[in-house]
Amino acid sequence: MNDQFSNLVAKVLANEASAEERNQLREYLQSDADQQLVYEQLKEYWNADVRLSSAPISDFEATLLQNLSSENERLSKGRTKRLTTLLRISSVAASLFFVVSCYLYFIYQPEGSHLLTYAAQNDPLEYLLSDGSRIKVNKNSSVTIDESFGRKFRKVKLEGEAYFEVKHDAVRPFVVQTAGTSVTVLGTRFNVREETDKVITTLVEGSVQFAAGDCDKILEPGEELCYNVSSGKYNLYATDIQLSTAWVTGRYTYHNLKFADLLQKLSYIYKIPIEISGSAESFGKVVSASFLYDEPLPDILSALESELNFSFSQSAGKIIISPPQ
Amino acid sequence: MKNNTHHIHLNDNPEIVFRIIVRTYQEKVIRFISLLVVNRTECEELASDVFMTLWNQREKLNEIENLDNYIFIIARNKALNHLRKAAGPTLDIDTVNVDVFHHTSTTPESIYISRETVEELNAAINELPQKTKMAFTLVRENKMKYKDAAEVLGVSVKTLEKQVASAIEKLKNKLRSSGKF
Numbered sequence: 288m289n290d291q292f293s294n295l296v297a298k299v300l301a302n303e304a305s306a307e308e309r310n311q312l313r314e315y316l317q318s319d320a321d322q323q324l325v326y327e328q329l330k331e332y333w334n335a336d337v338r339l340s341s342a343p344i345s346d347f348e349a350t351l352l353q354n355l356s357s358e359n360e361r362l363s364k365g366r367t368k369r370l371t372t373l374l375r376i377s378s379v380a381a382s383l384f385f386v387v388s389c390y391l392y393f394i395y396q397p398e399g400s401h402l403l404t405y406a407a408q409n410d411p412l413e414y415l416l417s418d419g420s421r422i423k424v425n426k427n428s429s430v431t432i433d434e435s436f437g438r439k440f441r442k443v444k445l446e447g448e449a450y451f452e453v454k455h456d457a458v459r460p461f462v463v464q465t466a467g468t469s470v471t472v473l474g475t476r477f478n479v480r481e482e483t484d485k486v487i488t489t490l491v492e493g494s495v496q497f498a499a500g501d502c503d504k505i506l507e508p509g510e511e512l513c514y515n516v517s518s519g520k521y522n523l524y525a526t527d528i529q530l531s532t533a534w535v536t537g538r539y540t541y542h543n544l545k546f547a548d549l550l551q552k553l554s555y556i557y558k559i560p561i562e563i564s565g566s567a568e569s570f571g572k573v574v575s576a577s578f579l580y581d582e583p584l585p586d587i588l589s590a591l592e593s594e595l596n597f598s599f600s601q602s603a604g605k606i607i608i609s610p611p612q
Numbered sequence: 613m614k615n616n617t618h619h620i621h622l623n624d625n626p627e628i629v630f631r632i633i634v635r636t637y638q639e640k641v642i643r644f645i646s647l648l649v650v651n652r653t654e655c656e657e658l659a660s661d662v663f664m665t666l667w668n669q670r671e672k673l674n675e676i677e678n679l680d681n682y683i684f685i686i687a688r689n690k691a692l693n694h695l696r697k698a699a700g701p702t703l704d705i706d707t708v709n710v711d712v713f714h715h716t717s718t719t720p721e722s723i724y725i726s727r728e729t730v731e732e733l734n735a736a737i738n739e740l741p742q743k744t745k746m747a748f749t750l751v752r753e754n755k756m757k758y759k760d761a762a763e764v765l766g767v768s769v770k771t772l773e774k775q776v777a778s779a780i781e782k783l784k785n786k787l788r789s790s791g792k793f
Contacts (some may be wrong), residue, residue, distance in 0.1 A: 293781035294773065301751045301776060303758050325787050328725050329780065332733050335720040337713070339643055339754050347638055351660045352631075355667055439745055457636070457679035460629055471629075494635040505635060 296326060331339035353550045380398040404431045407435045411534060416441075420461065425480075432454050448480040450535040453493075466516050468499035478508075478531045486514045489531035530556065535581045546570055546595060550608065560605040567610040569596045624771070630670065633661055633679075640754060641687050647712050648691040649745050658690045665690075680756075684764045706742045712749055713738065729787075736786040740779055743767070747775035 295312045300414050304312070316323045403423065405414045406429035413423045416429075424430055425573075428447025436442060441461040453461045455474025460546040463470040463479050468486045470479060475493025479486065488497050490506040497504050498575050500519040506512055511526040533539050539556065541549060547563065547570065554561040563570060572595060578587050584606070588599050599608050641659045649655050665686050676682050682789070696703050696722040713734045720730060737745060743765065750761040751772075 290777070290781070293784060294777035296784075297773070297776045297780040300780075301758065302755075303773075325784055328729070328787055329783055331720050331725045332730065332783065333752055335718050335730065337643075337716050337718050339639055339646075340715055340717045347642070347656055347660070348631075348634055351634060351638075351663055354660060355664065457633060458673060458676060460632070471632065473632055496631055496632055505631065 292322070296329060317403055324573065331362060333584075340350040392581050402431055402433050403436075404429050406430075418456065418459070418461075421452040425449060425534055445479055446481065448478070448534075450476075450532060452476045453547045468514055468516070471496045471498065478535070480530075480531065484515055486516060487531070488512045489526060489528055490515075491528050491532060527552070537580050539580070542575045543573050544575075546572050546574050549574055549576060553584060553587065554606075559584065559606060562605060563608045565610045567597060570608075630663075630667055633666070638663075639685055641683060642749075643716070643753065644684055644687050645691045646715060647710060647749055648688075648708060648742075649694060650710055650714065652715055654694070658694055659687070662687045663692050678760065680754075681760050681763055684750075684754075688764060688766075705746075708742050710742070710745075711738055712745050729790075732786060732790060733783050736782050737779060740782060744775040744779055747772050748779035751776050 292315070295304065295308055295315070298308055299312050312326075315375055316326055333502050347384045405412070405424055407424040409425055409426055411425050413421060414424065415421055416432070416436070418441055420441070422430055422443075425448040428445070428449055430449050431444040431446075432442070437459065439459065441456070441459055443461075443463055445463050445465045448570075449463075451461070451472075452587065453472050453474050453476070459474050461472050461474070465479055465481050465486050470477070470488055472493065472495040475495055476491040477493070477495055478489040478491070480489075481487075486499070488495065489511045490508050492508050494508075495506050497506060497514070499514055499516075499521075502514060502519070504512055504521075506523070509525055509528055510523060511528075511531065512521060512523045514521040529536075529539050529541075533556075539552070541552065544552075550561045550563065574595065576587075576591070585601070588606070588608075592598065596611050597608050598611050599606055601607075638659065641662055642655050645655045645658050645662075646652070649658060656659075662683065666683065673679065692703065692705075695708060716731050718734060737748060740748070745769075746765060747761060750756045751758065752763060754761075756764070758769050758772050758776070762769045765772065767775075
């Protein structure tokens with residue numbers, strides 16, 4: 288049984304097990320509490336995050352790109368002569384190709400290329416695309432794809448706001464186009480929101496490239512880029528990703544932060560000033576809180592009120608937190 | 613006609629796609645090479661070589677079905693060539709003995725197992741033959757399918773399955789003997 292047990296555990300952890308094998312392991316674990324514990328620890332170890340420590344990764348990339356450009360320069364010097372002839376030939380070939388492809392394009396163009404629009408009116412809706420990517424379209428927003436989707440690129444057009452969970456595919460980049468900007472990824476989770484004159488991209492996981500006008504930036508997880516469409520100016524900053532993704536998950540969840548910091552978050556989320564007047568021991572407490580995306584602010588404060596021993600009142604467009612009466 | 617204008621966009625910008633590939637894979641590739649090559653600087657130079665090779669073959673990339681595997685196979689070949697330069701052509705991977713957790717930190721998601729246990733289990737993995745270590749690391753850290761990991765390591769799927777199972781066996785025995793269950 289021992290060998291078989293290890294093999295079963297390995298397959299289940301590596302996501303290689305059939306449904307039958309999964310059942311087999313489940314039954315086996317249920318009959319033996321010790322094995323169950325061993326399994327839990329193995330699973331925990333398996334899923335642990337192994338990271339390169341002290342990785343000067345940014346240096347790595349910079350050095351690599353530098354090496355590449357000097358390599359390209361060296362190559363191009365050696366090849367200049369041959370290249371000019373080649374270029375002449377290829378420019379002829381290219382224009383020929385252009386004429387032929389335009390011709391084919393007109394012949395084979397069906398009545399208007401097929402467009403498929405995923406839209407949401409009053410509530411956010413989730414869709415599964417043909418490549419396995421998931422999109423959640425916020426209310427009053429739409430995502431449009433045409434029939435070329437998935438051939439060479441996975442290109443979508445966004446109006447409004449949507450959250451993307453892009454299935455990893457290194458040879459078919461996923462491109463989101465919004466108001467003349469484009470976000471390019473291979474596989475990752477991110478949010479794109481169009482506001483008046485602005486496109487705001489928030490990266491949850493992975494790596495995306497944002498391009499528009501002169502702006503060409505690669506975002507790190509936890510970063511947000513706000514691009515002004517009319518001025519071409521942009522801002523790249525670290526953000527609390529929940530502020531941009533709570534509409535997707537339906538929740539805000541905060542662990543171990545000071546009560547005062549939680550109030551600051553609430554103030555930002557509900558766009559209302561919150562003041563602390565007076566002091567109480569509980570105000571310095573470290574709290575964890577999870578609340579619904581559309582929960583009214585007074586309900587949240589009422590829930591915390593007795594636990595954290597404070598009282599609150601609302602007046603003149605702001606909320607005042609004070610020690611209990 | 614309007615819908616056709618964006619098709620060329622990325623073909624014109626292979627640099628962008630390349631930069632994203634580098635971003636996505638750099639750490640994985642360095643990590644993979646570090647399974648065979650101890651020296652960190654050498655690892656990074658070899659990884660840099662891997663991406664250079666990829667860049668020089670960019671025109672071919674669209675034809676490659678599994679870029680993940682392709683990158684790791686290039687990395688494996690670079691690392692083995694590097695080792696062969698020192699050890700001669702008859703190099704057997706199992707004679708290489710690398711601490712596979714050198715330069716890394718392992719962080720479990722919850723506090724279910726202690727730091728101490730994690731280190732003990734890391735040490736147990738390090739006692740395994742080199743090929744088994746590599747099989748385990750590829751499947752566990754890169755979430756590779758058995759089929760893909762087998763291709764990268766140049767072994768059969770059955771062999772790979774046995775290697776991963778024996779790594780689990782080793783871990784299980786470690787947990788049992790130290791009474792950590």
